[in-house]
Amino acid sequence: MDTMRDRFAPVMTELLDEDPRVAVVLAEIGRDGLAEAARRHPDRVINVGIREQLLIGAGAGLALTGLRPVLHTFGSFLVERPFEQVKLDLGHQDAGAVLVSGLGSYDWPAGGFTHMAPGDVALLDTLDGWTVHVPGHPDEAEALLRHAVAAGDDKVYVRLSVQTNAEARPVDGARFLTVRSGGSGVVVAVGPMLDPVLDATGGLDVTVLHATTVRPFDGEALRRATGAAGADVVLVEPYLAGTSTAAANDALADVPHRILGLGVARRELRRYGTMEEHIAAHGLDPHGLRRRITRFLDGAARGGS
Structure with missing residues (x-):
């Protein structure tokens, strides 16, 4: 199976050919896959070099001229390094852009902590008006990118x-999808x-x-799943643990509920290892999920926490 990032260059090449508003800005990373697109559209495929702050600034400038810029590099260089x-440049100027990261929280452990971005979604949560897509399969990634x-x-x-699921699910860029139904709790x-x-x-x-x-968080889907009587909710996120607990609490503010937020711990794992080892360690x-979810639900059954 190809990866989510493998879909980026082919999809963007098609979109560049189809839509004269689309532009791509790179900071070295990903340039080889878009080499042919750059030859065909030299004014709309721009490589700023290893200058991530300029990556965002250039994208904002293109947006202010009426283009639809897509900015791409690793998550730590796309959100964390150029956060100002x-x-x-984007938020304060109300300039729209599509930020597409490569690598997730620990996809390339050999790159060290500089190439990990478990706090990216939490950081964007400090800003207003961002939509955040987190595909689980290359087909979902392509659909959400388009x-x-x-x-x-x-x-x-x-x-x-x-990291990917074995099969793609239908995505619409807005709603949560019910995959399994039960009556003793909800796991997102x-x-x-x-x-x-x-x-x-x-x-x-x-x-x-x-x-x-x-983001926006589909509070209505969570409310339907929990019901009027409320329920226990577990959020399992591939980035910083607890990133969406506030959004879930807001959605369930008027019904009884408990929430357990699972994800990447704040404790830094300083050995490279493999992606699978990082997943298990967190x-x-x-x-690990079975143990923590059942302990949480068993606590509710006993009347504890």
Whole structure:
């Protein structure tokens, strides 16, 4: 299977050919895949070099001229390093762009902590008006990328990862998808966490929701899944643990509920290892998820926390 990021260059090449508003800005990373597109559209495929702040600034400038810029590099260089430019050049100027990351929280551990971005979505949460897509499969990534480029002049972040589910699910760029129904709790699996969650919750009487668009947060889907009486909710996110707990709490403010936020811990893992080892170390493999989810639900059954 190809990766989510493998879809980026072919999709963008098609969109550049089809839509004269579309532009792509790179900071070295990803230039080879768009070499032919750059030859065909030299004024709309721009490589600024290893200058991530300029990447955002140039994209904002293109947006202010009426283009639809798509900005691409690794997540840590796209959101964290140039955050001031994301905040001011895009946000303060109300300029729309599509930010497409490569690598997720720990997709390339050998790159070290400089190439990891577990706090990217939480950081964007400090700003207003961002749509955030977290696909769980290359087909979902392609659909959400096309959706993002077509989304007028909105500010959109598409978070790509090497980690993937075995099959794609229908995505519409807005709503959560009910994958399994149950009556003893709700588990929201974000993007590539769906397969581990399905494995972890096998035999449990829980509803599983698949979330590929997390901002805006689909509070209505969560409310329907919990019901008027409320429920226990587990959020399983492939980035910083607890990133969406406030959004879920807001959605359920008027019904009884408990929330457990699972994801990447704040504690830095300083050994390179592999992606799979990082997943297990953060308890995001099926075994770790099963243990923590059942302990949480068992606590509710006993009247504890």
